[in-house]
Amino acid sequence: MRITVTGIGLATAIGNEPDEVLYAMKNKIHGLAPVSLFETKHRFPVGEVKYTNAQLYEKLGLTKGTFSRTALLGMLAASNALEDAKLNNIDGLKIGVISSTSTGGMDLTENFYREFMYDNMRGRLRHAASHDCADSTLHIAGYCGIRHFSTTISTACSSAANAIIAGARLLKNGFLDYALVGGTDALCRFTLNGFNALMILDKNPCRPFDAGRAGLNLGEGAGFLLLQPERNLQRTPYCFLSGYANANDAFHQTATSEKGDGAFLSMRKALEKSELQPQHIDYVNIHGTGTKNNDASEGAALIRIFGEKIPPFSSTKPFTGHTLAAAGGIEAVFSVLAIHKGMVFPNLNYENPMENTALIPQTQLSEKYEIRHVMSNSFGFGGNSSTLIFSK
DSSP states (O other): OOEEEEEEEEEBTTBSSHHHHHHHHHTTOOOEEOOOSSOOSOOOOEEOOSOOHHHHHHHHTOOSOOOOHHHHHHHHHHHHHHHHTTOOOOTTOOEEEEEEOSSTTHHHHHHHHHHHTTOTTOSOHHHHHTTSHHHHHHHHHHHHTOOSEEEEEOBTBTHHHHHHHHHHHHHHTTSOSEEEEEEEEOOOHHHHHHHHHTTOBOSSOOOTTBTTOOOBOBBOEEEEEEEEEGGGOSSOOSEEEEEEEEEEOOOOSSOOOTTOHHHHHHHHHHHHHHTOOGGGOOEEEOOOOOOHHHHHHHHHHHHHHHTTOOOOEEOOHHHHOBOGGGHHHHHHHHHHHHHHHTOBOOOTTOOSBOTTOOOOOOOSOBOSSOOOEEEEEEEOGGGEEEEEEEEO
């Protein structure tokens, strides 16, 4: 049974429609700027979705209810994926939502805590109730009218990729006929302060795979796909989800192994699942955060997989920022667009190769290749590594 992609939905710092995103990619327009969503002393560049919460409420047609920004971004991207798939009437269908997040409703929890810490009789408990990761998934399912099945995955920055894998497995085993899969995360003080404490934020736009890389830029957003088995098709799909795998090297809480063991295993297993060889991959959307450890580790894994014939590769995080749990969903949509439009996206801000490697990412948008197979990597804290392969 082959799994197809028939709908895509986005919410990103460079646009919320495929045409907007592709325009930004073609013209090297990034979405990074200082934080505007909340007060902070930090001036790191971040990738914010260009809607306030009030604008998201209006765009989604919401007139009441308490929703975290994480839920709002997810509702926007997920409903767009359903609309894109022309799946307008889902009554009676075995359709499920498999979503993912890291921050959950942390933005509302922070609002609650700011009042509660001064007076424990103050603070809206509904804000604290939104803290749970499943809260955003339930709101996405409710907004989209999906009642058959929903579940939530939270495995740090591999979360959305793992949600996509889980959806594919549910389809393969007959539990669902359609799977709305992806992830959503919103910027908040907790993540900004937490990553600052780890000392891995760059004060300038990030430079993945560059010798002078100094850290990552945080971002927010959501990315969702509608998956369905080939037998259910009523329209031409974007592409197939031909391979996927998850591995965990359990090397360190926040660092990856020098040899890239987890990344190597997930890429190798995804290739085996797809029944493809390394030379069949036309483009790799790398995890590429811009941190010293991550890029060196992923680079080592790429060399182990592809040898001297590494296909064109790039990180799209300099456009959007690192959207944490949502990254695998957003970059899955980018990978689908790479196949659909025949594009390899540029890796912004690259100047010099990393030490001890000759790895040079794609620095200009290319439309000269036929893109048949795209590999997308998403690697999280704790050594959790996931790889997806999309095929024309």
